[in-house]
Amino acid sequence: MPSAQRLDDNPCRPRHFKPPPCAPIIADAAGGELLEAARTRLLLAGMLFALVFLVVTGRLVQVVATSGENSGVEARAGVHHLVQPPPPVRADIVDRNGTLLATNLDSPALYVDSKVMLQAGENPDQAARAITTALPDLSLPEIRAKLASGKNFAYLTRTLTPRQEYAVNNLGIPGVEFQPNEKRSYPLGDLAAHVIGYCSVDNIGQAGLERGLNPAIRNNGKPVMLALDARVQFVLKDELQQVITQFDAKGAAGIIMNVRTGEIVAMASLPDFDPNHPPTTDPKRETSEDKDRIFNKITSGEYELGSVFKIFNTAMALDSGVATMTSSFDARNPIKIGRFTIEDYHGKHRVLSVPEIFAYSSNIGSARMAVAAGADRQRAFLAKLGLLESVPIEFDKVEVARPHFPAIWREINVMTIAFGHGIAVTPLHMITATAAIVNGGILHPPTMLKVPAGTRVPGERVISARTSDQMRKLMRLVVESGTAKLAEAAGYVVGGKTGTAEKNQNGHYEEKKLLSSFIGAFPMNDPQYVILTLVDEPHGNKQSHGYATAGWTVAPATSRIIQRIAPLLGVAPQDENSPEIVKSLQIESLAGKKLEYN
């Protein structure tokens, strides 16, 4: 014990002082080792605690610092539950100006949990009577049966209006519950029935674009903007309805297309239906009238459209160089081929020039022109215009008809196809191809969707710009002094072609059942829109002097339509007698000559 001795040895210490033992006196080496081990353990324990605290701190820092969306910490903590609007079951459909065409409205379904109801001691008879008083459309025995069934789920009705919901809720019957549900609603009713189509109760598209665009509408919350203009659509429908009334017709259809973009700004097929209450599509209960209403004549109807096809025949002859504007063809005598005779409706019985054939709508002249071009050239030309396959468009393919044409292209077919018989296409084919003929020669695929301004629209050249220019002059001639004088709309330089076809029924043509159509474009010096109207089985009246031909039925309607829609579509009126317009549409070979037309 050297240290204790040293204290004791201090010479300056008071005598009575005995220093207390201030440190444990470790007697031997074993005690020292024990102390050393304890220290080490203490240190280890300390380090362990430090480590745990470090981990906790680190985790805290991580939680606070990385408060990103994907850390998932907040969600579990239940703090940041932000209220989000529920995604719509189906996206809205709007027209090109944003007018709502189709949307979803809350419309809860009503169901009963009969077990709960019976357990609550409710009388099913009384409850059923109360419910049918609030909802008079439901049948009392059916409801009573459901209420008394003892099953824990039965729909009473699938859709309720807010007022009905309130009324039923007021009854306070236990076990009668609401199921949140959305119902597709079409605020504009039957305005564009065939374009929009309709949905089933389960919100699956059944017709029109609701069906054709079903995946896009279901998966994408953003509204689908159509090329359709609701105002133009109304004008088209209104005028077609007037044609039906005036001429006691079976139906009518019309379509208006932008020639530069292929956008369809209006499409109507009458008779139509209200998509809010679609006619039944159950094949067993469907009547022929229902079928007629659902049928979209524009995309599903195939028609032998008659003389309007002369547009393509003439364009083919001019573009291939078989004919020029000054060529002439013999139309003195009817053509007899096999058991058929090809005659002219307004026979001139002389040699006619190409513009005359077009303006007088000579079948004989057109047939001769087609024969001069030949079957192969005719077929190839029609194929190039897309007239031999279904039109690519946003509708479901069951609603887009494939054209009908002869498998073997004989001479008789060449002749009849020249004036639009023996080939059946949809009005959609007709307007798409005609747009290409007048717009400078570029075929654009039609589209129901709005094309944003400045988009490059796909297109394919089908005829030369020169042929297109000539065709514009010819179509203007038909309105100026041909079969479609009544289609003229002052200021809008209309051009077009009429077609009055006899309907082919069971293999023969019915003389009294006509399909009258007019296809026109305006303004003809720089076409912007092309319009096709057709009327099914019109009957002549006093005003039309007994005629039911296109020139008397749909041509005047087209004139009215153009006058009403041009200001809406931003087509500026022009002076058709101004020297530039007269010059741009004048046919040199006819200069000074006036066509006589009876």
Next chain:
Amino acid sequence: MRRFGGLFWIVLAFVAGIGNYAVKQMVQGLDDELNSVRRKTVAEQKQIHDLTAEWTYLNQPELLADLNRRYLGLVAIVPKQELASLDDVPLRPAPLPVAEPAPPAVAAAAPVPPSPPSAPPPAPAAAIAPAPVKPASPPAVLVAAPAAPARPKPASLDALFAQVAGDH
């Protein structure tokens, strides 16, 4: 000093705890507020959506056409009435500062600096020229209107149309 050190840490822990609690309460309160506002927004959006549907329903072109037939009798404009597109009409220029005192005659002319009423300038005429049938007249009407206050005010829309149509 050692004693104060311990106290310091205890106080710090206490203050930090209270602070933490207060901040958490505040954040929760803000969260609740945010949620209630969002719920209201969603409800309002839904209402707007329903009202839009109703508005569209009430504005069916067919219905409007019928109301027009019964009460207004407006007809589609004819080319003679369509002189220029709405885009060709210049916007009203920004009003000049009020501080500028000026005689009444100058004040009347002042708000239309690009087109003084006395002489129709070539600029608007060029902008409007391509559309109308008679290129010279529309600027005269557009500009002359404020300069000729003596013209009788039309009693009805029909009268106004007749008046405008009569100008050409």
